[in-house]
Amino acid sequence: MTTMPAVGEPPELKKYSGPQRAAALMLALGKEHGAPIWEQLSTDEIKELSSSISQLGRLPATVVEYLLVQFTGEVSSMASLHGSYETTERLLNGILPDDKVREIMEDIRGPSGRTMWDKLSNVSETVLAAYLRNEYPQTVAVILSKLKPEHAARVISELPGDFAIDVIQRMLRMDPVQKEIVAEIEQTLKSEFMTNLSRAQKRDPHEVMADVFNALDRSTEESMLTALDACNPESAERIRALMFTFEDLANLLPAAIAAVVKNADKRQMALALKGAPEEMKQLFMGAMTERAAKMLREDMAAMGPVRARECEEAQTELVRLAKSLADRGEIVLVDPKADEAMIY
Known part of the structure; x- marks a missing residue:
């Protein structure tokens, strides 16, 4: 049996996390070769790995080759792999029972989180309140008591006034809830709310x-x-x-603008603001110390004339940074689809 030559680590590999690398391996192994591994994993591990596969996107052939060289000599001829919800579902079918595959796929399509309460904390308060207002106040009290306080507060503010007061009073005098009742509520949330939510989130x-x-x-x-x-x-x-554009950054809260300023590459920010209206410059510089703002103006002046395309590319990178910070939950973006809605 011939041994494959060692392949050096491709630079692209650095951007893939451990779970993403494991996902790439399992996607490439497929049903036949991957089945013995899937059978050894717990349900939580399967969910985590399945979620990584579904969000993997395209992998360069060099990355695939490096990860799988010990398993196959044919990987180097592959152009790419593509991980998606559909390929994940096809991979799991035939390995796991249909009901288990359905549960996992609905879980990874819905809000992230290991427990039901983690997941609910990642659901928009408007959506969650719309569901809870049709439940018994005592059930709502139990659910809100299990959420993070800040999220529970946002949900309460979305409930009708009298109903919200009733729920708060029940939360104040609530005794420890039996495990069986909590388990029953979790099951109802899973079967009625989360399933419908994951379907609606296409x-x-x-x-x-x-x-x-x-x-x-x-x-x-x-x-x-x-x-x-x-x-x-x-x-x-x-x-x-x-679309969320560079101009939409003007609608960010001051704390969000400060976070963008803190995380941005300074030269890139100087380029972006050099081509921006004076109001935008003032907005970003207002989030800096006086000294930092002065240095930024000096950097912009020292650049001299620059191509408009360079300024636009830098502005696009600032928008990507803002979106990335919002995805990580570090800032809030104003949703361009609605005047008052927020994306968390």
Whole structure:
């Protein structure tokens, strides 16, 4: 049996976490070779690994080859692997019972979190309150008592006034709840609420396309939207409404702007603001110390003339940074789809 030569670690591998690397291995092994491994995993491990596979996206062949060289000599001929909800479901089918596959897929499509209460804490307070207002106040009291206090407070503020007061009074005088009752509530939430929520969370293709347009450079974005205007003006308008742009950063709360400033590359920020209106410059510099703002202005002046394209690319990177911070829960973005809605 010939031994494959050692493959050096590709630079792209650095951006993949441990769970993502494990996901790539399992995706490449497939049903036949992966089945013995899946059978040794706990339900929580299967959920975690399945979630990683479903969000993996495309893997460069060099990364796949490095990870799988000890398993197969054919990986180097592969162009890429693609992890998605569909490939995850196909992989699990035939390895696990249908009801278990359905449970796992609904779980990873829904809000993240190991326990039901973790998951509920990742559900928008508006959505959760809309469901709870139809439940018995005592049941709502039990549920809210299990949530993080800050999330419970936001949910209570979304409930009708009299109903909210009733729930609060019950929370104040609530005795320890029997495990059986909590388990029953968890099961009801899982079967009635989380299942429906995961089904409802399939993304509008216009939202997906808005993300794609956000990643385009400014000139390509404008030309594509102009072309779309000509053949499908309704879709073009919806995409524009869903896009989060550099100008939308002006709607961030001061603390969120400060977080963007703190995490941004200083040269990139200088480039982005050099091509921005004076109000935007003042907004970002207001989140800095006087000395840092002065240094930033000096950096912008020292750059001299720069290409508009460079400024636009830097502005796009600031938008990506803001989205990344929002995804990690470090800041709040104003949702361009609604005047008062917030994305957490």
